[in-house]
Amino acid sequence: MTSSLIRGRPRRGTSQIPVRVVLALVGGLVGVAWLVLPGMPISGEGSVTGGAERPVAGAVAQGEVGETSAADLVLPLLAVVAVTVVAGYGFFRRRRRARRRTTPGGAPVQAAEPAVAELDERARALLVAADDSVRVSREELGFVEERGKAGGTVVDVEPFAQALRDAEGELAVAFRMRWQYEGGVPQEGAARRHALAGIVGRCAEAGRLLDAQAAGFDQVRGLEEGLGGGLGHALVVAEARFRELAGRAGGAGAALGELGERYAPSAGAAVAGHAEQAKDRLVFATARLNQARQRADLGDGERAAGQLRAAEGAVAQAAVFIDGIERLAGELATAAAMVPAALTGGEAEIAGARESLKAAEGLLKGAQGLGDAFADVPPGELRARASHADLVLAVAREELTSRPYDPLDLLRRIVRGVQPVAAGRAGVIAAAALVCARSAVGAADDVVATHRAAVGSEARTRLAEARRLLARPASAPGARRPRQDLADLLTADTLAQQARERAEQDIRVYGHPIDGPAAEASGLTGAVLGGILLAGEPDGGPPASFGGPQTRGRRGDTPGA
DSSP, X not given: OOOHHHHHHHHHHHHHHHHHHHHHHHHHHHHHHHHXXXXXXXXXXXXXXXXXXXXXXXXXXXXXXXXXXXXXXXXXXXXXXXXXXXXXXXXXXXXXHHHHOOSTTTSOGGGSOOOHHHHHHHHHHHHHHHHHHHHHHHHHHHHXXXXXXXXXXXXXXHHHHHHHHHHHHXXXXXXXXXXXXXXXXXXXXXXXXXXXXXXXXXXXXHHHHHHHHHHHHHHHHOGGGOTTTHHHHHHHHHHHHHHHHHHHHHHHHHHHHHHHHHSOGGGGGGGTTHHHHHHHHHHHHHHHHHHHHHHHHTTOHHHHHHHHHHHHHHHHHHHHHHHHHHHHHHHHHHHHHHHHHHHHHHHHHHHHHHHXXXXXXTGGGTOOOSOSTTTTSOHHHHHHHHHHHHHHHHHHHHHHHHSOOOHHHHHHHHHHHHGGGOOSSOHXXXXXXXXXXXXXXXHHHHHHHHOTTTOOHHHHHHHXXXXXXXXXXXXXXXXXXHHHHHHHHHXXXXXXXXXXXXXXXXXXXXXXXXXXXXXXXXXXXXXXXXXXXXXXXXXXXXXXXXXXXXXXXXXXXXXXX
């Protein structure tokens, strides 16, 4: 409860204002009285009669009184002014003190903290902006490094790489704080507000680190120098990369068709439509590369640089789509080869759990007990776990021989069925969980990377947490954390799948940022949806560049035509 001293302090302080006003009025009245009294006749003094000298003396006396009255006007006026100034100063000083007060009852409305909902919305928006800035900066840094390798020159990008690493670290902490916040940690209202403020601060710092290096990065790239500078080399590299991807696009489409014939329809669901979207980005890149060449030939380095940045972004996203198809094909082949071994490893884990169960049942006869892995598991529950794992493996064996199946999905079900009885006896179970988790994280990251403008903070937060768990070092052989390692991998797998589902939902809600057949045919809609162009204009807006939220759209003078 609030102390009575604190509750009473503002009322006593406020009551001093009327006192000062009264003092000012009293002072004013005293001054007026001082002005009036000298001009009033004194009682008992009448007209002086008799003698010719009396009027002369009276005249002299009147002159003296006039001079005295004029002199007396100064002091009252000064008194009135002084009292007014003192009262006004006290009044305004009191108001300024109340405006700065932080105790209850003294804080004005305009100094109140923002509502939790408003702060939460701001934290979400800054997470998305910071994540986009990091992704774009990483892409453009890769363009510079690739240009240096192609030209056989050494480009000093360490300051920018360090800034990017620092920004990634700040962003990772912000995502971790957001994940804990969504999980209800901390619980206290003031602490939750503080957590949101920490997320905002981390995101702002990540953006500041990248913004600080934006100008220097532009100098290293040298795109505005024209064909004789960095623009010419960058164009050559981008066009070569474009031709390579155009050749691979056809093969990716054929590989996707083969996946549909070899496996169940769900096996290729994560990359459905990737081939068409890759071609869409390449169509956009074709137009922008041509425009960049034309602008460069005309000596317009600024606009040529903008067109090149947009083309590079489209080429990078086309590579994500094509690489995703090829990566999934390899993951499915790996999973298919691992399924038999996972079945064998699962049987070994079940057998080991049953041995521990027998030991527990013979504990009264001097047996060793359940051991460290299942020390906290009641024998009845362990028996139920082993029976369920047996059932999962039986279903998996039947599915292997009956129809085309999804290797990753089947491997995932084997791992999840065996995990409750796994104690690290069969390393293949953890290896299988790692394959599934990496596949899920890669698929979710591809969706976010190629649809940045539409994906919100929830999908990104889950993806960031899945990455954190996937990056945690595994226990060394013989350590006592094998079950925890497996649990982390399964959690990362689940979170990554949730991230992809939420991202796809965001994309459906977002819809088409630019409507019209012309935008679809030119790839403009996909470029805006992918965050290659920052939108806001009929031609899609400026291209995204290296930097934070304050600078990544600095090339705003590059229209699409």
